[in-house]
Amino acid sequence: MKVSQKDTEKFVWDHMRNTPGTPMSVTQSQTRALPKLLVWLIVFVTATYIVYTLKLVINSPSCDDEIFPAISHTSISLHTSKDGNFSSLPENQDLFRETEVKDIVFGIAASAKLWGKRKNYIKLWWKPGKMRGIVWLDNAVKSKEEEGLPPLRISGNTSRFAYKNRQGHRSAIRISRIVSETLRLGMENVRWFVMGDDDTVFVTENLVRILNKYDHNQYYYIGSLSESHLQNIFFSYGMAYGGGGFAISYPLAKALEKMQDKCIQRYPGLYGSDDRMQACMAELGVPLTKETGFHQYDVYGNLFGLLAAHPVTPLVSLHHLDVVEPIFPNVTRVEALKRLTIPMKLDSAGLIQQSICYEKKKTWTISVSWGFAIQILRGVLSPREIEMPSRTFLNWYRRADYTAYAFNTRPVARNPCQRPFVFYLSRARFDSITNQTVTVYDRHRVPHPACKWNLTSPAEIDRIVVYKKPDPHLWDRSPRRNCCRILESKKKSMVLDVGVCREGEITEI
Template sequence: MQLFQKHTKAQFLINFILVASSFCGFYVIVSVLILGTSNPKLLVHLQHSSSSQEALKSATATATTTANTTLDDIVFGIAASKSSWTKRKEYVKLWWKTNNTKGCVFLDSLPKDNDDSSSLPPLCLSQDTSRFRYTCSGGLRSAIRVARVVVETVALNHTGVKWYVFGDDDTVFFPENLVKTLSKYDHELWYYIGANSEIYEQNRLFGFGMAFGGAGFAISSSLAKVLAKVFDSCLERYPHLYGSDGRVHSCLAELGVGLTHEPGFHQVDLTGNTFGLLAAHPVTPLVSLHHSDYTDSIFPKMTRTQALQHLFKAVNLDSQRILQQTICYNKKFSWTVSVSWGYAVQIFNDHMFLPEAVNVQETFKQWKNGNVLAKTYMFNTKPFDTDPCERPTIFYLDSVSSSKNGIITSYYKRFLRDCRKERGSPNKVEVIKVVSDKLDLNIKQLLAPRRQCCDILPSSAGDKLEIAVRECKDGELIYMH
């Protein structure tokens, strides 16, 4: 009886210590000291609990490491040619931060002068690739040189690198958003991050598992170092491929690494007016835009470069919110209002359910003529009406400023003929002001994004509309109240 009581007290003490010490990682120590091996099943359970604690600590450490990713941890490899660089360097100037950005632009031959080098990346001469075969009919041999930018960028031997990011000289990156996106991932693991084309047929031809090079893609440093060592041997096996990105993808596939899709990278395999695509951006930070030479200026009455410079006025104040779409409803006039922050606001003169309101309007044209698949997109679309009177009234970014009340963006109305005479027509609105706080996404919001909400403020009257953008409340629904 006395022995039983002692055992009961000891067991109680053990249970108490185990519960109290579970947060301190002492499961195994306590069980060994008090129980020895008298209860093997309990010992195994405690060892498992200890492993879970260690796994939790490891996951926390990883989250801390990735969250500390900065622009200084990234090295860029930009593919260009002497003939294209003269014009396209204006795109690179938009996003390259001279004192904070590392990398190189790789050219087939160096220009004689580089007067504006202070605002651009250093220029590197690509190595000779004549030893490699290229057999793709209709393709360009330069694809081999561009593919080897991966090898030559790693060979720059920058220290403290977490990520290598590759793109073309007409790829416009949004560096702060790139950093935020990569902060979700552990650079010590093997990651290949990018996006497909917007066109189904492009993906079918070149691969749904391939990151399209113009959109840009990222490779973790641990993977890039291994890839650089084996890349030339891979090139020998793929002389028949069309592009450089196909060669990178094939070699990564041989290493057993698949693509991690990030919708913030944009190949933009489209022509004409890309308004519909930009105004319905996914709920994720904008990382890149490509093919500006093949699409219209994103703002009316501006050159392509001027328009991108104008967009960067908003980017520089609130990079993570740029193009993020929110939907408001005006019950009085049955308006549906779409705010694509820092770019444009649209007023639809009727009530649209949210799933329809966020669909991409087909303002653009297909990349190439061909069968029906050439005009089959990788997202839901809706037609852009040929009758201007049936289209939404569009307001483009005019100015952006910061105050103690938040960031204020103003939008001006695009010219439309006056085809709506009825009371409450959106055509009567001349200016829209949007007030918002600066968006600073944490790791949870990046991993589980949620669209924000907006309110049409009661002070809105006459020719002016005022809108406030905010986080949605728990359980709040976006619909016509």
């Protein structure tokens, strides 16, 4: 009798089902035990995770110390608001406010020989009781400390330092240590140290605006270059010029003070104080943060071209005031600068900011340097040309060489028809009714050569009045020139409105 393959398979399967202890029975038993095993596995993994996490939290450093080192020691407390809710605020709110002038300490390099004259520059911008700083002299002066000036101190002895530059003077070592010597006085709540010379005038409101862009808890070395291309080549394009002023954050000043004396010893051949300072900054690995509102003014002659086309940035400082001519004609240098302080108090943010507009009927180009001067030129010059300073000055080597500057310039016009008619600021006030500043500019009466162009002469204008609303938040926005608009006026006068450009407004030729 034949047994088929199907019958054989059926017999085997039936036997396996009915026989205890077979592999099938084992499989069914494992299937029933599997859920219990999974539960125990989940419990084990969860317990291991919890233990590991607790151990990590206990042994790890404080979050405040790692992520927020600047405020790691600030205690937090609960404050009750007017509506009864609680809010978590730091007890020391001073850390979170904006920088003010009281947070800045000035170190002013001065010479006893020139102090009697140059102290008058400092009186123009120094605010007793509101500012902190020291004038560091090389020798004692006969006059005692005066009201309206910072305290006077004598710099420390530097005879132990080598100085091997034959063209310079070893006073450079003394001046380079002013920031460190000022820090050692132990003044409290300092955010920035600002260096300047005794012939430097600061616009302190704009200085504060610049410094508020940067975190004073970090390493910052802020300043600007020389106007002289050759000076920058000889010294460094990465160096802040101390006459124009520079700012060093408090943490950087502390780091500098620890290593500066040893650093100075390594550079006996350098010329001045500025390059010594920059050499130490290079060793600390801190580059120059450039702000073009600090002005060294390594030039000779008339600053008119530079001031009438100031870059679109806040005016922070003016230097070498004994070298250049007075910025207003027919007055002394100090009297000229004193006149500039009037619009400075009305609207420091807009001081010497350029605006450009066109009198299309008469084909005139008008350039306004608010608070300083206005130019009217026959014909049409593009904004690209007008925003370049005209070369009314000589370079640091007393040459009229346009390749000597670290920026673009344009030549003074030779065509008699293109000579500008200049109107200088004569007075300024604030109109509380219209909430506007009113600045008046009178024509500078100098002979003008005859012009053969068939155009109306700007000589028919005697006075220009400019209306402008103060704009303290001008530099909180992206940099842009203000716009200029011509308003109706009487004969022999012109009225302009200067302010933030309206939507779609451009300076069209």
